[in-house]
Amino acid sequence: MRDPEWIHQMRIAVRRLRSCIALADGVLAPETIERLRHETRWVLDTLGPARDLDVFALETLPAVEADLVRTAGDGSATTATLRSLTRRTATRRRAAHAASVDCVTSPRFTRFVLTTYGTALPALRGGAAAGAGAEDARRYAARLIDRRARRLAKAARRLANGGVDERHAIRIAAKKLRYATEFFATLFPARRAKAYRKALAVLQDELGAFNDAAVAPRVAAALAGPTAAATVAIESWSAGRAGASGRSIAAAWAAFEAVAPFWKRG
Template sequence: MSNSLRLVIGEGLEHLEAHRAGAFAGDPEAIHQARVALRRLRSALKLFRRHLNPSARDGFNDALRALGRTLGAARDWDVFVLETVPAVMAVIPDQAEALGALVAPAQHERELGHVAVRALLEAPQTDAMLQDLGSWSGDRVAFSPRKAARQLIADEAGPLLDRLAKSVSKRATGLEEQDDEERHGLRKALKSLRYGIEMLESLHGRGNTKPYRQALSVLQEDLGRLNDAIAAVELVHRLPDQPGRLVIEAWANERRQEALIELPAAWHQFKAIPAFW
């Protein structure tokens, strides 16, 4: 178990380090990838949580969450400026002038987000935390003194994924009547499941996971479109009140309704695929 945790955490830290310079420079894809790396690290702590020292585990999780929030805020404005506004202009070209008026204030928010990312990435405490995480993940004291913690990860894969899948099912209860916050919780649970599958695959091979992964991907894409529409409205409301705001809202509401219509079918398709583990 210790070797498995060290490998998974090591991969996450390498992923983050590979994109750290780019994120510091404000590269949108690097910021996105650095955020993905942080999510994978937090998912690893969640995956192994029952076998880890609770105090240290929670401390690292909190630090990674704080770093992820800063990157997430910058990523949101990257998407708004570089993807959302151009997408709306493409489908509603007669509103290009109104939409264009949103770009300057949105770009200002984007630059503030990049400043916050740079400050956190160059902070000595960030380096120290990441180094400590790498050292801790390979140390036997990371683990709780329980018999289960000494078992091989191959023996634990099924129960670990079962726990993540049960969390997804719980979050999906009453899906068609859920509000946006509840659906966001389902989206996060699905991400944890996907990262768990990917982490265990990296250790023990892919196997016949394709049908399950494809159905999971379709469901995540639908929830992702829903989340993007909600985020676009939240962001545009932080900008000065201009006609372009109404255009973004109308576009986002249409996207939201499309995603909501498709969501039940995506969920039932996913649930119909037997768990491969």
């Protein structure tokens, strides 16, 4: 099987492009924005199952099996069903990877790339060049970053008592804020931004680890059935990880909140 990292990096790149598009109102034509949003969603939706199965096969299943071997022994019936699930996952992964390759080698994907590089990026560069100067650009960037920071803070009010959906919303808000800070990074002193972006990255990583554990039972149920022994074992593992990650997420949020917003003077 191909190195799965390319799918992960492709999804990151496309999400960053979507973040850039979201900041492009007034620079790109509305029909161009809508077309790019539609095509980026198509790419993410097509590559998403492969990425979910990569995480499940390479991270979740080995962790669950290690816990089972430690507690129940290598010869337990549940361990055997888990290994059967591993083989089934490998088959599904190959199909998902094939679909991903078909996506990025398709004429439709080629048109998407050409539209991005031939229309969107030149328009964005032209829009930036037409601005009144670096100071105006910094004020514009600060306003947009601040808006996303406030959205994250609002979502995080439910961090302590929130469940999977609430933490997912916080993770998405953190991701959008991070992409905005990266997009406008050159407009601000690097030293001021470094600590903020580092704390934000740690928070995003903790939320991502929680999300991977939270979706594992759904992936297992789709592969093995909701009542299979392996699915039950993964649900138990997921619940344990969720409880432990709550403390890590809270600590990451506290550290992030303590960092001064780099786009505000003072």
